[in-house]
Amino acid sequence: MSTSPSFPLGRDYPSIPEGDLPDGLLALFDLTEAETELILNKRGPRNRLGFAIQLTCLRSLGRLPKPQEIASLPRPLVEHLATQLDISDEVPPVGRTA
Numbered sequence: 785m786s787t788s789p790s791f792p793l794g795r796d797y798p799s800i801p802e803g804d805l806p807d808g809l810l811a812l813f814d815l816t817e818a819e820t821e822l823i824l825n826k827r828g829p830r831n832r833l834g835f836a837i838q839l840t841c842l843r844s845l846g847r848l849p850k851p852q853e854i855a856s857l858p859r860p861l862v863e864h865l866a867t868q869l870d871i872s873d874e875v876p877p878v879g880r881t882a
Contacts, residue, residue, distance in 0.1 A: 800849070805860060813864055813865055833871055837849065837857065
């Protein structure tokens with residue numbers, strides 16, 4: 785669960801960096817208990833994962849992610865959120881059609 789990291793993503797990274805993620809970036813995508821409860825009320829693993837991505841990007845970037853950002857999110861970031869939600873790797877990538 786999140787402990788309010790001080791990594792300045794919104795100011796220094798107006799979008800999610802591609803390639804290797806800076807140290808501390810994944811901590812910004814830790815879900816709080818309240819966020820997890822809200823997300824788990826969504827239908828289906830793909831919807832839950834997509835909602836988690838939007839919610840954490842809004843919190844971290846101060847805005848919703850653009851469709852092309854969602855489709856090209858670094859795999860470790862998606863896996864980090866999926867693990868917190870007990871979503872398996874069998875879920876189709878978010879932002880792409882199956």
